[in-house]
Amino acid sequence: MRLLGPTEPTPGGGILTMGTFDGVHRGHQALISTARAWADQHTSYVEVWVFDPHPRSVLRGQAVPLLTTFSERASLLHEAGADFVRKVPFTLELAALPAETFVQEWIVRLSRPRGLVLGYDHRFGQGRGGSAQLVRQMGIPVQEVPPLIEGDSPISSSRIRQLILQGHLQEAHKLLGRPFGLRGTVRKGQGLARKLGVPTANLPWPEGKLRPVAGIYAGWAHLHSPCPAVLYLPPKGDLEVHLLDFEQDLYEKPVQVSFLAFLRPHADFSDEAALRRQILEDVEAVRRYFEERSF
Incomplete structure:
Protein backbone atom coordinates (compact mmCIF):
# COMPACT_ATOMS: atom_id res chain seq x y z
CA MET A 1 0.00 0.00 0.00
CA ARG A 2 1.27 3.47 -0.86
CA LEU A 3 0.30 6.75 0.80
CA LEU A 4 -0.28 9.54 -1.70
CA GLY A 5 0.23 13.26 -1.26
CA PRO A 6 -2.96 15.39 -1.39
CA THR A 7 -2.48 16.33 -5.05
CA GLU A 8 -0.21 13.51 -6.24
CA PRO A 9 -1.59 11.89 -9.42
CA THR A 10 -2.03 8.15 -9.79
CA PRO A 11 -1.47 6.16 -13.02
CA GLY A 12 -5.15 6.25 -13.96
CA GLY A 13 -7.59 3.45 -14.66
CA GLY A 14 -8.06 2.38 -11.05
CA ILE A 15 -11.22 2.06 -8.97
CA LEU A 16 -11.71 4.99 -6.60
CA THR A 17 -13.74 5.25 -3.42
CA MET A 18 -13.82 8.14 -0.98
CA GLY A 19 -15.10 9.12 2.43
CA THR A 20 -14.02 9.65 6.03
CA PHE A 21 -13.75 5.92 6.79
CA ASP A 22 -13.54 6.48 10.55
CA GLY A 23 -13.22 3.07 12.17
CA VAL A 24 -13.04 1.23 8.82
CA HIS A 25 -16.09 -0.69 10.05
CA ARG A 26 -17.91 -3.48 8.22
CA GLY A 27 -19.84 -1.00 6.10
CA HIS A 28 -16.60 0.61 4.96
CA GLN A 29 -15.10 -2.83 4.37
CA ALA A 30 -18.01 -3.61 2.02
CA LEU A 31 -17.09 -0.52 -0.02
CA ILE A 32 -13.45 -1.57 -0.28
CA SER A 33 -14.43 -5.16 -1.09
CA THR A 34 -16.67 -3.94 -3.93
CA ALA A 35 -13.87 -1.73 -5.26
CA ARG A 36 -11.37 -4.60 -4.95
CA ALA A 37 -13.57 -7.01 -6.91
CA TRP A 38 -14.16 -4.42 -9.65
CA ALA A 39 -10.44 -3.58 -9.87
CA ASP A 40 -9.48 -7.25 -10.05
CA GLN A 41 -11.79 -7.73 -13.04
CA HIS A 42 -9.58 -5.27 -14.92
CA THR A 43 -6.22 -6.16 -13.33
CA SER A 44 -6.23 -2.70 -11.83
CA TYR A 45 -5.84 -1.08 -8.40
CA VAL A 46 -7.96 0.36 -5.60
CA GLU A 47 -7.49 3.98 -4.58
CA VAL A 48 -9.08 5.35 -1.40
CA TRP A 49 -9.49 9.03 -0.57
CA VAL A 50 -9.76 9.81 3.14
CA PHE A 51 -11.14 13.24 4.04
CA ASP A 52 -9.36 14.60 7.11
CA PRO A 53 -10.16 16.33 9.40
CA HIS A 54 -13.69 15.02 9.82
CA PRO A 55 -16.04 17.11 7.65
CA ARG A 56 -18.45 17.71 10.54
CA SER A 57 -15.68 19.29 12.61
CA VAL A 58 -14.98 21.72 9.76
CA LEU A 59 -18.53 22.49 8.66
CA ARG A 60 -20.15 22.69 12.10
CA GLY A 61 -17.18 23.53 14.29
CA GLN A 62 -17.89 20.43 16.41
CA ALA A 63 -15.00 18.22 17.47
CA VAL A 64 -15.67 14.62 16.43
CA PRO A 65 -13.83 12.04 18.60
CA LEU A 66 -12.44 9.54 16.12
CA LEU A 67 -12.48 5.76 16.32
CA THR A 68 -9.20 5.65 14.41
CA THR A 69 -6.26 7.95 13.81
CA PHE A 70 -5.30 8.51 10.19
CA SER A 71 -2.38 6.08 10.44
CA GLU A 72 -4.69 3.43 11.92
CA ARG A 73 -7.20 4.03 9.13
CA ALA A 74 -4.53 3.77 6.44
CA SER A 75 -3.31 0.45 7.85
CA LEU A 76 -6.85 -0.94 8.13
CA LEU A 77 -7.72 0.22 4.61
CA HIS A 78 -4.65 -1.60 3.32
CA GLU A 79 -5.75 -4.76 5.14
CA ALA A 80 -9.20 -4.36 3.55
CA GLY A 81 -7.74 -4.20 0.04
CA ALA A 82 -6.58 -0.65 -0.77
CA ASP A 83 -3.48 -0.17 -2.93
CA PHE A 84 -3.29 3.64 -2.67
CA VAL A 85 -4.54 5.85 0.16
CA ARG A 86 -4.77 9.61 -0.30
CA LYS A 87 -5.31 11.96 2.65
CA VAL A 88 -7.43 14.82 1.30
CA PRO A 89 -7.37 17.89 3.59
CA PHE A 90 -11.01 18.79 4.17
CA THR A 91 -11.47 22.56 4.25
CA LEU A 92 -14.31 25.06 3.88
CA GLU A 93 -12.87 25.92 0.46
CA LEU A 94 -13.04 22.29 -0.66
CA ALA A 95 -16.60 21.96 0.66
CA ALA A 96 -17.61 25.10 -1.27
CA LEU A 97 -16.47 23.74 -4.65
CA PRO A 98 -19.36 23.02 -7.01
CA ALA A 99 -19.73 19.26 -7.36
CA GLU A 100 -18.92 19.33 -11.08
CA THR A 101 -15.72 21.26 -10.35
CA PHE A 102 -14.71 18.72 -7.70
CA VAL A 103 -15.19 15.88 -10.18
CA GLN A 104 -13.13 17.61 -12.88
CA GLU A 105 -10.37 19.24 -10.80
CA TRP A 106 -9.91 16.50 -8.23
CA ILE A 107 -11.28 13.14 -9.31
CA VAL A 108 -10.50 13.34 -13.04
CA ARG A 109 -7.30 15.39 -12.83
CA LEU A 110 -5.67 13.37 -10.02
CA SER A 111 -7.04 9.86 -10.52
CA ARG A 112 -8.67 9.43 -13.94
CA PRO A 113 -10.52 6.41 -12.48
CA ARG A 114 -12.05 3.58 -14.46
CA GLY A 115 -14.90 3.69 -11.98
CA LEU A 116 -16.09 5.04 -8.64
CA VAL A 117 -17.56 3.12 -5.70
CA LEU A 118 -19.76 5.20 -3.39
CA GLY A 119 -21.83 4.54 -0.31
CA TYR A 120 -25.60 4.71 -0.67
CA ASP A 121 -25.81 8.16 0.95
CA HIS A 122 -22.54 9.74 -0.21
CA ARG A 123 -22.78 13.40 -1.20
CA PHE A 124 -20.04 15.88 -2.00
CA GLY A 125 -19.43 19.42 -3.18
CA GLN A 126 -21.23 22.69 -2.57
CA GLY A 127 -24.55 22.14 -0.83
CA ARG A 128 -23.90 18.39 -0.98
CA GLY A 129 -24.93 18.58 -4.62
CA GLY A 130 -22.65 15.80 -5.83
CA SER A 131 -24.05 12.28 -6.11
CA ALA A 132 -23.56 9.00 -7.93
CA GLN A 133 -26.04 10.19 -10.56
CA LEU A 134 -23.98 13.33 -11.25
CA VAL A 135 -20.76 11.33 -11.59
CA ARG A 136 -22.43 9.00 -14.10
CA GLN A 137 -23.71 11.99 -16.07
CA MET A 138 -20.10 13.19 -16.27
CA GLY A 139 -19.05 9.92 -17.87
CA ILE A 140 -17.60 7.92 -14.97
CA PRO A 141 -19.15 4.51 -14.16
CA VAL A 142 -20.34 4.22 -10.55
CA GLN A 143 -21.28 1.33 -8.29
CA GLU A 144 -23.35 2.26 -5.23
CA VAL A 145 -23.06 0.05 -2.16
CA PRO A 146 -26.23 -0.33 -0.05
CA PRO A 147 -26.14 0.10 3.73
CA LEU A 148 -25.04 -2.84 5.84
CA ILE A 149 -27.78 -3.42 8.39
CA GLU A 150 -27.09 -4.81 11.86
CA GLY A 151 -30.14 -5.08 14.07
CA ASP A 152 -32.62 -2.47 12.91
CA SER A 153 -30.27 0.20 11.56
CA PRO A 154 -27.26 0.74 9.30
CA ILE A 155 -23.75 0.30 10.63
CA SER A 156 -22.21 3.74 11.08
CA SER A 157 -19.24 5.32 12.82
CA SER A 158 -21.50 7.48 15.01
CA ARG A 159 -23.44 4.41 16.17
CA ILE A 160 -20.19 2.65 17.10
CA ARG A 161 -18.92 5.71 19.00
CA GLN A 162 -22.06 5.70 21.15
CA LEU A 163 -21.73 1.99 21.91
CA ILE A 164 -18.12 2.43 23.05
CA LEU A 165 -18.97 5.43 25.24
CA GLN A 166 -21.76 3.37 26.83
CA GLY A 167 -19.35 0.49 27.55
CA HIS A 168 -21.01 -1.89 25.04
CA LEU A 169 -17.74 -3.13 23.60
CA GLN A 170 -18.98 -6.48 22.32
CA GLU A 171 -21.67 -4.74 20.24
CA ALA A 172 -19.11 -2.26 18.91
CA HIS A 173 -16.84 -5.21 18.07
CA LYS A 174 -19.64 -6.77 16.00
CA LEU A 175 -20.13 -3.59 13.95
CA LEU A 176 -16.43 -2.87 13.50
CA GLY A 177 -15.58 -6.45 12.60
CA ARG A 178 -12.83 -6.38 15.24
CA PRO A 179 -12.36 -4.97 18.76
CA PHE A 180 -11.93 -1.23 19.28
CA GLY A 181 -8.25 -0.59 19.87
CA LEU A 182 -5.16 1.55 19.91
CA ARG A 183 -1.76 1.38 18.24
CA GLY A 184 1.19 3.15 19.77
CA THR A 185 4.74 3.07 21.06
CA VAL A 186 5.39 2.32 24.73
CA ARG A 187 6.85 5.17 26.76
CA LYS A 188 8.01 5.49 30.35
CA GLY A 189 5.40 6.19 33.00
CA GLN A 190 5.75 7.26 36.63
CA GLY A 191 6.67 3.76 37.76
CA LEU A 192 3.96 3.48 40.43
CA ALA A 193 2.49 0.26 39.01
CA ARG A 194 5.93 -1.36 38.93
CA LYS A 195 6.48 -0.27 42.53
CA LEU A 196 3.21 -2.01 43.44
CA GLY A 197 4.38 -5.21 41.74
CA VAL A 198 2.19 -4.92 38.65
CA PRO A 199 4.30 -3.27 35.93
CA THR A 200 2.55 -1.61 33.01
CA ALA A 201 3.40 -0.54 29.49
CA ASN A 202 2.24 3.04 28.97
CA LEU A 203 0.73 4.02 25.62
CA PRO A 204 0.02 7.70 24.88
CA TRP A 205 -3.61 8.33 23.96
CA PRO A 206 -3.70 10.11 20.59
CA GLU A 207 -5.19 13.58 20.50
CA GLY A 208 -8.63 13.52 18.89
CA LYS A 209 -9.18 9.77 19.35
CA LEU A 210 -12.39 8.66 21.06
CA ARG A 211 -11.69 7.97 24.74
CA PRO A 212 -13.87 5.27 26.33
CA VAL A 213 -15.16 5.45 29.90
CA PRO A 234 -7.51 6.88 33.60
CA PRO A 235 -9.71 9.97 33.19
CA LYS A 236 -6.81 11.56 31.31
CA GLY A 237 -3.30 10.60 30.28
CA ASP A 238 -1.74 7.36 29.06
CA LEU A 239 -3.38 3.98 28.71
CA GLU A 240 -1.66 1.60 31.15
CA VAL A 241 -1.36 -2.02 30.01
CA HIS A 242 -0.40 -4.90 32.30
CA LEU A 243 0.32 -8.07 30.32
CA LEU A 244 -0.48 -11.26 32.22
CA ASP A 245 2.48 -13.60 32.82
CA PHE A 246 4.81 -11.39 30.77
CA GLU A 247 8.12 -10.01 32.00
CA GLN A 248 9.90 -8.52 28.97
CA ASP A 249 10.65 -4.80 28.74
CA LEU A 250 8.44 -3.16 26.10
CA TYR A 251 9.84 0.37 26.40
CA GLU A 252 9.90 2.11 22.98
CA LYS A 253 8.35 -0.93 21.29
CA PRO A 254 5.19 -0.73 19.15
CA VAL A 255 2.13 -2.36 20.69
CA GLN A 256 -1.43 -2.77 19.48
CA VAL A 257 -4.12 -3.08 22.13
CA SER A 258 -7.70 -4.36 21.79
CA PHE A 259 -10.47 -3.52 24.28
CA LEU A 260 -12.62 -6.60 24.91
CA ALA A 261 -14.77 -5.91 27.98
CA PHE A 262 -15.40 -3.10 30.48
CA LEU A 263 -14.93 -4.47 34.01
CA ARG A 264 -15.27 -1.51 36.38
CA PRO A 265 -15.16 2.30 36.40
CA HIS A 266 -12.20 4.35 37.59
CA ALA A 267 -11.93 4.82 41.37
CA ASP A 268 -9.63 6.80 43.64
CA PHE A 269 -7.89 5.12 46.61
CA SER A 270 -6.78 6.58 49.92
CA ASP A 271 -3.46 4.73 50.10
CA GLU A 272 -1.13 2.48 48.12
CA ALA A 273 -2.14 -0.64 50.03
CA ALA A 274 -5.79 -0.25 49.03
CA LEU A 275 -4.77 0.51 45.46
CA ARG A 276 -2.57 -2.60 45.30
CA ARG A 277 -5.38 -4.81 46.63
CA GLN A 278 -7.72 -3.50 43.95
CA ILE A 279 -5.13 -3.95 41.20
CA LEU A 280 -4.62 -7.58 42.22
CA GLU A 281 -8.39 -8.09 42.17
CA ASP A 282 -8.48 -6.58 38.68
CA VAL A 283 -5.74 -8.94 37.52
CA GLU A 284 -7.72 -11.92 38.82
CA ALA A 285 -10.90 -10.62 37.20
CA VAL A 286 -9.15 -10.45 33.83
CA ARG A 287 -7.74 -13.97 34.32
CA ARG A 288 -11.26 -15.26 34.97
CA TYR A 289 -12.54 -13.41 31.92
CA PHE A 290 -10.11 -15.26 29.67
CA GLU A 291 -10.49 -18.61 31.46
CA GLU A 292 -14.27 -18.51 30.96
CA ARG A 293 -13.96 -17.93 27.22
CA SER A 294 -12.27 -19.70 24.35
CA PHE A 295 -10.42 -17.41 21.95
Whole structure:
Protein backbone atom coordinates (compact mmCIF):
# COMPACT_ATOMS: atom_id res chain seq x y z
CA MET A 1 0.00 0.00 0.00
CA ARG A 2 1.27 3.47 -0.86
CA LEU A 3 0.30 6.75 0.80
CA LEU A 4 -0.28 9.54 -1.70
CA GLY A 5 0.23 13.26 -1.26
CA PRO A 6 -2.96 15.39 -1.39
CA THR A 7 -2.48 16.33 -5.05
CA GLU A 8 -0.21 13.51 -6.24
CA PRO A 9 -1.59 11.89 -9.42
CA THR A 10 -2.03 8.15 -9.79
CA PRO A 11 -1.47 6.16 -13.02
CA GLY A 12 -5.15 6.25 -13.96
CA GLY A 13 -7.59 3.45 -14.66
CA GLY A 14 -8.06 2.38 -11.05
CA ILE A 15 -11.22 2.06 -8.97
CA LEU A 16 -11.71 4.99 -6.60
CA THR A 17 -13.74 5.25 -3.42
CA MET A 18 -13.82 8.14 -0.98
CA GLY A 19 -15.10 9.12 2.43
CA THR A 20 -14.02 9.65 6.03
CA PHE A 21 -13.75 5.92 6.79
CA ASP A 22 -13.54 6.48 10.55
CA GLY A 23 -13.22 3.07 12.17
CA VAL A 24 -13.04 1.23 8.82
CA HIS A 25 -16.09 -0.69 10.05
CA ARG A 26 -17.91 -3.48 8.22
CA GLY A 27 -19.84 -1.00 6.10
CA HIS A 28 -16.60 0.61 4.96
CA GLN A 29 -15.10 -2.83 4.37
CA ALA A 30 -18.01 -3.61 2.02
CA LEU A 31 -17.09 -0.52 -0.02
CA ILE A 32 -13.45 -1.57 -0.28
CA SER A 33 -14.43 -5.16 -1.09
CA THR A 34 -16.67 -3.94 -3.93
CA ALA A 35 -13.87 -1.73 -5.26
CA ARG A 36 -11.37 -4.60 -4.95
CA ALA A 37 -13.57 -7.01 -6.91
CA TRP A 38 -14.16 -4.42 -9.65
CA ALA A 39 -10.44 -3.58 -9.87
CA ASP A 40 -9.48 -7.25 -10.05
CA GLN A 41 -11.79 -7.73 -13.04
CA HIS A 42 -9.58 -5.27 -14.92
CA THR A 43 -6.22 -6.16 -13.33
CA SER A 44 -6.23 -2.70 -11.83
CA TYR A 45 -5.84 -1.08 -8.40
CA VAL A 46 -7.96 0.36 -5.60
CA GLU A 47 -7.49 3.98 -4.58
CA VAL A 48 -9.08 5.35 -1.40
CA TRP A 49 -9.49 9.03 -0.57
CA VAL A 50 -9.76 9.81 3.14
CA PHE A 51 -11.14 13.24 4.04
CA ASP A 52 -9.36 14.60 7.11
CA PRO A 53 -10.16 16.33 9.40
CA HIS A 54 -13.69 15.02 9.82
CA PRO A 55 -16.04 17.11 7.65
CA ARG A 56 -18.45 17.71 10.54
CA SER A 57 -15.68 19.29 12.61
CA VAL A 58 -14.98 21.72 9.76
CA LEU A 59 -18.53 22.49 8.66
CA ARG A 60 -20.15 22.69 12.10
CA GLY A 61 -17.18 23.53 14.29
CA GLN A 62 -17.89 20.43 16.41
CA ALA A 63 -15.00 18.22 17.47
CA VAL A 64 -15.67 14.62 16.43
CA PRO A 65 -13.83 12.04 18.60
CA LEU A 66 -12.44 9.54 16.12
CA LEU A 67 -12.48 5.76 16.32
CA THR A 68 -9.20 5.65 14.41
CA THR A 69 -6.26 7.95 13.81
CA PHE A 70 -5.30 8.51 10.19
CA SER A 71 -2.38 6.08 10.44
CA GLU A 72 -4.69 3.43 11.92
CA ARG A 73 -7.20 4.03 9.13
CA ALA A 74 -4.53 3.77 6.44
CA SER A 75 -3.31 0.45 7.85
CA LEU A 76 -6.85 -0.94 8.13
CA LEU A 77 -7.72 0.22 4.61
CA HIS A 78 -4.65 -1.60 3.32
CA GLU A 79 -5.75 -4.76 5.14
CA ALA A 80 -9.20 -4.36 3.55
CA GLY A 81 -7.74 -4.20 0.04
CA ALA A 82 -6.58 -0.65 -0.77
CA ASP A 83 -3.48 -0.17 -2.93
CA PHE A 84 -3.29 3.64 -2.67
CA VAL A 85 -4.54 5.85 0.16
CA ARG A 86 -4.77 9.61 -0.30
CA LYS A 87 -5.31 11.96 2.65
CA VAL A 88 -7.43 14.82 1.30
CA PRO A 89 -7.37 17.89 3.59
CA PHE A 90 -11.01 18.79 4.17
CA THR A 91 -11.47 22.56 4.25
CA LEU A 92 -14.31 25.06 3.88
CA GLU A 93 -12.87 25.92 0.46
CA LEU A 94 -13.04 22.29 -0.66
CA ALA A 95 -16.60 21.96 0.66
CA ALA A 96 -17.61 25.10 -1.27
CA LEU A 97 -16.47 23.74 -4.65
CA PRO A 98 -19.36 23.02 -7.01
CA ALA A 99 -19.73 19.26 -7.36
CA GLU A 100 -18.92 19.33 -11.08
CA THR A 101 -15.72 21.26 -10.35
CA PHE A 102 -14.71 18.72 -7.70
CA VAL A 103 -15.19 15.88 -10.18
CA GLN A 104 -13.13 17.61 -12.88
CA GLU A 105 -10.37 19.24 -10.80
CA TRP A 106 -9.91 16.50 -8.23
CA ILE A 107 -11.28 13.14 -9.31
CA VAL A 108 -10.50 13.34 -13.04
CA ARG A 109 -7.30 15.39 -12.83
CA LEU A 110 -5.67 13.37 -10.02
CA SER A 111 -7.04 9.86 -10.52
CA ARG A 112 -8.67 9.43 -13.94
CA PRO A 113 -10.52 6.41 -12.48
CA ARG A 114 -12.05 3.58 -14.46
CA GLY A 115 -14.90 3.69 -11.98
CA LEU A 116 -16.09 5.04 -8.64
CA VAL A 117 -17.56 3.12 -5.70
CA LEU A 118 -19.76 5.20 -3.39
CA GLY A 119 -21.83 4.54 -0.31
CA TYR A 120 -25.60 4.71 -0.67
CA ASP A 121 -25.81 8.16 0.95
CA HIS A 122 -22.54 9.74 -0.21
CA ARG A 123 -22.78 13.40 -1.20
CA PHE A 124 -20.04 15.88 -2.00
CA GLY A 125 -19.43 19.42 -3.18
CA GLN A 126 -21.23 22.69 -2.57
CA GLY A 127 -24.55 22.14 -0.83
CA ARG A 128 -23.90 18.39 -0.98
CA GLY A 129 -24.93 18.58 -4.62
CA GLY A 130 -22.65 15.80 -5.83
CA SER A 131 -24.05 12.28 -6.11
CA ALA A 132 -23.56 9.00 -7.93
CA GLN A 133 -26.04 10.19 -10.56
CA LEU A 134 -23.98 13.33 -11.25
CA VAL A 135 -20.76 11.33 -11.59
CA ARG A 136 -22.43 9.00 -14.10
CA GLN A 137 -23.71 11.99 -16.07
CA MET A 138 -20.10 13.19 -16.27
CA GLY A 139 -19.05 9.92 -17.87
CA ILE A 140 -17.60 7.92 -14.97
CA PRO A 141 -19.15 4.51 -14.16
CA VAL A 142 -20.34 4.22 -10.55
CA GLN A 143 -21.28 1.33 -8.29
CA GLU A 144 -23.35 2.26 -5.23
CA VAL A 145 -23.06 0.05 -2.16
CA PRO A 146 -26.23 -0.33 -0.05
CA PRO A 147 -26.14 0.10 3.73
CA LEU A 148 -25.04 -2.84 5.84
CA ILE A 149 -27.78 -3.42 8.39
CA GLU A 150 -27.09 -4.81 11.86
CA GLY A 151 -30.14 -5.08 14.07
CA ASP A 152 -32.62 -2.47 12.91
CA SER A 153 -30.27 0.20 11.56
CA PRO A 154 -27.26 0.74 9.30
CA ILE A 155 -23.75 0.30 10.63
CA SER A 156 -22.21 3.74 11.08
CA SER A 157 -19.24 5.32 12.82
CA SER A 158 -21.50 7.48 15.01
CA ARG A 159 -23.44 4.41 16.17
CA ILE A 160 -20.19 2.65 17.10
CA ARG A 161 -18.92 5.71 19.00
CA GLN A 162 -22.06 5.70 21.15
CA LEU A 163 -21.73 1.99 21.91
CA ILE A 164 -18.12 2.43 23.05
CA LEU A 165 -18.97 5.43 25.24
CA GLN A 166 -21.76 3.37 26.83
CA GLY A 167 -19.35 0.49 27.55
CA HIS A 168 -21.01 -1.89 25.04
CA LEU A 169 -17.74 -3.13 23.60
CA GLN A 170 -18.98 -6.48 22.32
CA GLU A 171 -21.67 -4.74 20.24
CA ALA A 172 -19.11 -2.26 18.91
CA HIS A 173 -16.84 -5.21 18.07
CA LYS A 174 -19.64 -6.77 16.00
CA LEU A 175 -20.13 -3.59 13.95
CA LEU A 176 -16.43 -2.87 13.50
CA GLY A 177 -15.58 -6.45 12.60
CA ARG A 178 -12.83 -6.38 15.24
CA PRO A 179 -12.36 -4.97 18.76
CA PHE A 180 -11.93 -1.23 19.28
CA GLY A 181 -8.25 -0.59 19.87
CA LEU A 182 -5.16 1.55 19.91
CA ARG A 183 -1.76 1.38 18.24
CA GLY A 184 1.19 3.15 19.77
CA THR A 185 4.74 3.07 21.06
CA VAL A 186 5.39 2.32 24.73
CA ARG A 187 6.85 5.17 26.76
CA LYS A 188 8.01 5.49 30.35
CA GLY A 189 5.40 6.19 33.00
CA GLN A 190 5.75 7.26 36.63
CA GLY A 191 6.67 3.76 37.76
CA LEU A 192 3.96 3.48 40.43
CA ALA A 193 2.49 0.26 39.01
CA ARG A 194 5.93 -1.36 38.93
CA LYS A 195 6.48 -0.27 42.53
CA LEU A 196 3.21 -2.01 43.44
CA GLY A 197 4.38 -5.21 41.74
CA VAL A 198 2.19 -4.92 38.65
CA PRO A 199 4.30 -3.27 35.93
CA THR A 200 2.55 -1.61 33.01
CA ALA A 201 3.40 -0.54 29.49
CA ASN A 202 2.24 3.04 28.97
CA LEU A 203 0.73 4.02 25.62
CA PRO A 204 0.02 7.70 24.88
CA TRP A 205 -3.61 8.33 23.96
CA PRO A 206 -3.70 10.11 20.59
CA GLU A 207 -5.19 13.58 20.50
CA GLY A 208 -8.63 13.52 18.89
CA LYS A 209 -9.18 9.77 19.35
CA LEU A 210 -12.39 8.66 21.06
CA ARG A 211 -11.69 7.97 24.74
CA PRO A 212 -13.87 5.27 26.33
CA VAL A 213 -15.16 5.45 29.90
CA ALA A 214 -12.30 5.66 32.41
CA GLY A 215 -11.73 2.37 34.20
CA ILE A 216 -10.49 -1.19 33.93
CA TYR A 217 -10.87 -3.34 30.82
CA ALA A 218 -9.96 -6.85 29.77
CA GLY A 219 -8.05 -6.80 26.52
CA TRP A 220 -5.38 -8.11 24.23
CA ALA A 221 -1.89 -6.71 23.80
CA HIS A 222 -0.73 -7.74 20.34
CA LEU A 223 2.98 -8.47 20.14
CA HIS A 224 4.19 -11.45 18.09
CA SER A 225 0.97 -13.09 19.29
CA PRO A 226 -1.96 -11.80 21.38
CA CYS A 227 -1.30 -11.62 25.13
CA PRO A 228 -4.13 -11.25 27.70
CA ALA A 229 -3.88 -7.90 29.45
CA VAL A 230 -5.40 -5.66 32.09
CA LEU A 231 -6.08 -2.25 30.55
CA TYR A 232 -6.39 0.78 32.80
CA LEU A 233 -7.64 3.95 31.15
CA PRO A 234 -7.51 6.88 33.60
CA PRO A 235 -9.71 9.97 33.19
CA LYS A 236 -6.81 11.56 31.31
CA GLY A 237 -3.30 10.60 30.28
CA ASP A 238 -1.74 7.36 29.06
CA LEU A 239 -3.38 3.98 28.71
CA GLU A 240 -1.66 1.60 31.15
CA VAL A 241 -1.36 -2.02 30.01
CA HIS A 242 -0.40 -4.90 32.30
CA LEU A 243 0.32 -8.07 30.32
CA LEU A 244 -0.48 -11.26 32.22
CA ASP A 245 2.48 -13.60 32.82
CA PHE A 246 4.81 -11.39 30.77
CA GLU A 247 8.12 -10.01 32.00
CA GLN A 248 9.90 -8.52 28.97
CA ASP A 249 10.65 -4.80 28.74
CA LEU A 250 8.44 -3.16 26.10
CA TYR A 251 9.84 0.37 26.40
CA GLU A 252 9.90 2.11 22.98
CA LYS A 253 8.35 -0.93 21.29
CA PRO A 254 5.19 -0.73 19.15
CA VAL A 255 2.13 -2.36 20.69
CA GLN A 256 -1.43 -2.77 19.48
CA VAL A 257 -4.12 -3.08 22.13
CA SER A 258 -7.70 -4.36 21.79
CA PHE A 259 -10.47 -3.52 24.28
CA LEU A 260 -12.62 -6.60 24.91
CA ALA A 261 -14.77 -5.91 27.98
CA PHE A 262 -15.40 -3.10 30.48
CA LEU A 263 -14.93 -4.47 34.01
CA ARG A 264 -15.27 -1.51 36.38
CA PRO A 265 -15.16 2.30 36.40
CA HIS A 266 -12.20 4.35 37.59
CA ALA A 267 -11.93 4.82 41.37
CA ASP A 268 -9.63 6.80 43.64
CA PHE A 269 -7.89 5.12 46.61
CA SER A 270 -6.78 6.58 49.92
CA ASP A 271 -3.46 4.73 50.10
CA GLU A 272 -1.13 2.48 48.12
CA ALA A 273 -2.14 -0.64 50.03
CA ALA A 274 -5.79 -0.25 49.03
CA LEU A 275 -4.77 0.51 45.46
CA ARG A 276 -2.57 -2.60 45.30
CA ARG A 277 -5.38 -4.81 46.63
CA GLN A 278 -7.72 -3.50 43.95
CA ILE A 279 -5.13 -3.95 41.20
CA LEU A 280 -4.62 -7.58 42.22
CA GLU A 281 -8.39 -8.09 42.17
CA ASP A 282 -8.48 -6.58 38.68
CA VAL A 283 -5.74 -8.94 37.52
CA GLU A 284 -7.72 -11.92 38.82
CA ALA A 285 -10.90 -10.62 37.20
CA VAL A 286 -9.15 -10.45 33.83
CA ARG A 287 -7.74 -13.97 34.32
CA ARG A 288 -11.26 -15.26 34.97
CA TYR A 289 -12.54 -13.41 31.92
CA PHE A 290 -10.11 -15.26 29.67
CA GLU A 291 -10.49 -18.61 31.46
CA GLU A 292 -14.27 -18.51 30.96
CA ARG A 293 -13.96 -17.93 27.22
CA SER A 294 -12.27 -19.70 24.35
CA PHE A 295 -10.42 -17.41 21.95
